[in-house]
Amino acid sequence: MKKAMFNKFTSFIQQTVDVFSPNIAPYEEFVYHWKSVTNYFLDNKDGGVRIEETALPEHLMAMLRILQEEESNYGEAGTTGACLEYLLQHRLLETLYTLGRTDHPPGMKQLVLSFFTKALSRISHPLLPHINVHRAIQRMVKACGETRAAPTEKEEIEFLCTVCAKIKTDPYLVNFFIESPKKVSDSGAVGQAQQSKQTFSLVDALLTLSHSEDARVSVKACEGLMLCASLPEHSAAKALIHQTRFCQTLAAILCETYKKVPRMVSPEHIMMSEAKWGFDDISERNEQNSFEGKHRLISFLSWLDYCDQLIAVSNPTVGEALAAEIHRQLLTDHFLAQLMQPSESGAIVATFYINRCLRTVNSPTLLKEFCFFLLGEDRNVELKEGTHHHPLHKRLIERCNHVSEEVCLATLKLFDTLLQKEEEHIYHCLLIRNLLGRNYLDTESSPQQVLKSADRSELDSGGTSSSNIQRHDEAQQTVHDGTANNTLKITDGDTQRECNNDELPQDPKMSRESEKDLTIINESSSNITSKTLQHHSKSPGISEDDGLNQIKPPAEKSSEKQVSSEGCHDESAHKVENKEIDNLKCEKETCEGSTIKPASLGRSEVHKVVNCFLSLLPEEAKSSYQTADTGYDMYLRDAHKQFAIQETVCQPWDWPKQPLDVKEFKTYPFYEGSFLHMLNDKLCHLLDQSYAVNLLVTALIARVALVSHPNLHEFLLEPFLPTVSGTRTLYSVLCKVANDIKHHQRTDPTFFQKLLMARKQLLGMVPTIHSLRRNEKKPDQQWFEDQGRMEAIIVLEEFCKELSAITFVKHHAAVTRV
Secondary structure, three states: OHHHHHHHHHHHHHHHHHHHOOOOOHHHHHHHHHHHHHHHHHHOOOOOOOHHHOOHHHHHHHHHHHHHHHHHHHOOOOOOOHHHHHHHHOOHHHHHHHHHHHOOOOOHHHHHHHHHHHHHHHOOOOOOOOHHHHHHHHHHHHHOOOOOOOOOHHHHHHHHHHHHHHHHHOHHHHHHHEEOOOEEOOOOOOOOOEEOOOEEHHHHHHHHHOOOOOHHHHHHHHHHHHHHHOOOOHHHHHHHHHOOOHHHHHHHHHHHHHHOOOOOOOHHHHHHOOOOOOOOOOOHHHHHHOOOOHHHHHHHHHHHHHHHHHHHHOOHHHHHHHHHHHHHHHHHHHHHHHHHOOOHHHHHHHHHHHHHHHHHOOOHHHHHHHHHHHHOOOOOOOOOOOOOOOHHHHHHHHHOOOOOHHHHHHHHHHHHHHOOOOOHHHHHHHHHOOOOOOOOEOOOOOHHHHHHHHHHHHHHHHOOOHHHHHHHHHHHHHHHHOOOOOOEEEEEOOEEEEEOHHHOOOOOOOOHHHHHHHHHHOOOOOOOOOOOOOOOOOOOOOOOOOOHHHOOOHHHHHHHHHHHOOOHHHHHHHHHHHHHHHHHHHHHHHHOOOOOOOOOOOHHHHHHHHHHHHOOOOHHHOOHHHHOOOOOHHHHHHHHHHHHHHHHHHHHHOOOOOOOOOHHHOOOOOOOOHHHHHHHHHHHOHHHOOHHHHHHHHHHHHHHHOOOOHHHHHHHHOOOOOEOOOOOOHHHHHHHHHHHHHHHHHHOOOHHHHHHHHHHHHHOOOOOHHHHHHOOOOOOHHHHOOHHHHHHHHHHHHHHHHHHHHHHHHHHHHHHHO
16 A cells, blocks of 8 residues: 555656656657656566556556647648657557556556557547557457456457447458468478468457446447448458357357246236347346346347347348348247147247247348248248148148137237238238239129129118218218317227327328218218227217117117208208219219229229228118217228328339239139138138137238238229139128128117127226126126127128228329329
8 A cells, every 4th residue: 555655656746847847849758658668567577566556557648648639739630740650660559469468567458458449549540550550459359358257348348349430430441350361381391271260359359248247348349249240341241250150149149048038928028028229227126026037038139139230230241141040040949849839828928929029120131031930931822721831831820710719819919010010021921922813803704794783782882771871971070070089099909009080190182072082981980990999988978877678779760860850961861872873873884885994993983892891781780870989080090091101111112003913823723822811711700709809800901901012902902803703802701791790680689789788898888797797796698698799790890991991092092193
């Protein structure tokens, strides 16, 4: 202690003498400080003195100060002053490296690292191109990371990151840090030279420090690796991939963190866990306040997010190599067996983990590897059901029809996440490839037959009661005035938000003419989306005490409305009906003899298609208007917003504007593909499935319907499309379900009362069967035995509105684009 105080006192006296002594030239002062450093090592052989007890730090910092002042005084960029010239010619940095390498006195290595870091960062003159500089820097780089948990880790990582930053400004400098192999020949002979491999010591040192227990050191090392990976130099990318363990190490860390994630964890905890690389603030002491293993899950997701960011900014060659290594180590070696396992509980957890990983991944290169893993790389047409060549893809499709509802829901949610990703391979494999052949189309049917069937359907739907037209007019007023102020809960996948009608997205391109079309197609529809029939605010005119026996069926209520309207609505209804019928006749006369493609409906025909979906269910099976819901406009606005997003996603893929007919993708007989086949199957069993499954299935189909590929649009949203025998389309499946509902409605005299009760329960307006049981009240079996079926009918009613809105928006977008 006394010796340290004496040395500090001596240093203070020396600084005082320097202040009051006559001014000397910077060059002489620089040489003086350097000689003081070298003389110390000549005069002092005692290795027990620490660096803080010497004047070495003051001398080195004074040298650095003189170099900075000299550079600022010259003012000209690239000018080498006398002091800097002295440093370069006398190889001062190489001498300092030698002194720091020995770490004598203790702490000398830290001091030299700090001097190197400050010299590179504070001196503007390009130092690295000088051989006496980059040779010393290269040697010091190799000395970093030699010892785990070394006391010099902080200085080492600051030095390495400074070197990386300098290289980033001038990428060619990286070649100074890639050591070329030296040729070694047999002694005494002119034999063939043996060559050792290249070394990229900068990356090797950063990889070592990335394993540091100090989180700050580890994060900075990862930042340095990201800088190295993003260099455009081909030599750097090649050396990083082939001469280091960069890809293998990062993928291995990802696998190690995945092995530690909890296996006994709820799916909600997996999907709700948020993590961003570099912001892991979950500590073990907070573990008890969350769920067990949350810290390990956050660590895995954070590292995955880092790898994803690194691949996004890296040299394309490096990104592809790292993504392929993650595919091999993490997906194939770990996820594949867990996803294919027969255990239901294990498969559910693994499916939610891969779903959560997929949500994290955004870089196109890594996302493509995930898609190849889940769906396969084959882009050819699927031949038949059951002959899929990619085993995991086949297993996932099968699990959508699993006897376990939890397995089914987990897999459907995985496909829902896939369809939200901006990757063309997903859309091609799941939706488009089997439709490109277009052999679902019956080419023998004439356009006139198609028009006649459309006219018949239009006339049937136009012959509704005047009360329907009245409700229709009320819905129109809602669209034009925007007076509905109900707050809705809108669920999109796993996220939920609240919005107001005033906050809903507006389409500035929507013309008055399109609004007119909307008034023609608008039916009395509710604002309840097919995804959110729960926890609604109570409607003002309905109370929990309304007697179900006093509820009148739709026909009676319609007649009451008709009488109370003083005849005004009757007259307007007849005018609207007559106008629509006249329009249809004019359209038919105009189109007779013309070659209209049934694949693309014209502007005048959009209301036919929309009415096809709106009139699928009989009026007695519709319950939305009975609960005073706001109308059809919510579906329309949401469809405008979602379709705009979808168009932006698909724009880079340069899809055609008209349906394609590619011979290589034809199947005989026609097969829509395993994914669309599965969705049709699920829709066929709508009345026999749970409410949760039905919501997810209809949400998936609505997401698919928004896709702007012409073949997919034609196949899904063209009710009058002439198809070959045995082909199932979305509309034909919906018609089958609607016929089943009509059968149940005719055979059950209490059908409508049960339906209305189910809607009220979904809206939270009356107690559910579960709450009644919790309160030890016996529910009347008469009202609850068909609960699931009634909920399915309500979902179908809302789904038809959603499809009609999507159809109208896509039509409007196509017309506006022209």
